[in-house]
Amino acid sequence: MQKNIMRPSPEKPLPLIVAHKWDFKLGFHVAEGEHFYAIEDWIAGITESNARKAQIAWRDFRKRDVSLRLTSLPHLGPDSKQYQKDHTNDHGLYLIAQNLRVTKNRPALREIKDYLAKAGVFADNLRTNKDGARDKGAERGKTGRGHGRSGRGVSEAAAERLLDRHAAEGRGQPPHFQQQHG
Numbered sequence: 256m257q258k259n260i261m262r263p264s265p266e267k268p269l270p271l272i273v274a275h276k277w278d279f280k281l282g283f284h285v286a287e288g289e290h291f292y293a294i295e296d297w298i299a300g301i302t303e304s305n306a307r308k309a310q311i312a313w314r315d316f317r318k319r320d321v322s323l324r325l326t327s328l329p330h331l332g333p334d335s336k337q338y339q340k341d342h343t344n345d346h347g348l349y350l351i352a353q354n355l356r357v358t359k360n361r362p363a364l365r366e367i368k369d370y371l372a373k374a375g376v377f378a379d380n381l382r383t384n385k386d387g388a389r390d391k392g393a394e395r396g397k398t399g400r401g402h403g404r405s406g407r408g409v410s411e412a413a414a415e416r417l418l419d420r421h422a423a424e425g426r427g428q429p430p431h432f433q434q435q436h437g
Contacts, residue, residue: 291328294343352364353368
């Protein structure tokens with residue numbers, strides 16, 4: 256598979272930015288405006304391991320009781336053959352990253368986890384303007400709402416809205432992410 260190097264842009268999803276920044280291949284498909292990413296590519300990339308180790312890690316991960324939104328899609332393997340492989344959305348990738356252990360053999364994983372934590376899921380939605388989030392944020396800025404006057408920070412309010420949206424859509428609870436307080 257030819258390596259697809261993409262430059263960062265406001266429209267580029269966070270998983271593709273991570274793949275670009277840490278220089279690994281991340282196969283993906285877009286269906287009805289939603290990105291679905293090759294799980295084994297993600298695991299291999301963030302753990303700096305080969306395809307076989309990523310397959311084993313994914314198999315072991317699936318044995319645990321972790322529910323991800325999965326779909327089987329065509330994927331070009333390292334041998335240039337087409338395979339049906341598991342794909343998930345960005346939230347699934349974040350959950351996988353959260354559950355992988357940082358070890359001395361995975362030095363980049365700590366950096367990637369920190370990067371994802373600093374970016375946050377809502378920040379990615381805001382950056383890519385999913386559901387008009389950027390427009391809503393700009394409107395809050397004009398009215399003075401959401402700037403901590405109620406004692407809640409913008410990030411906390413955003414996290415609550417994200418939880419509410421996930422519950423309303425029946426997707427369960429989104430992966431947790433650390434927030435930086437400054």
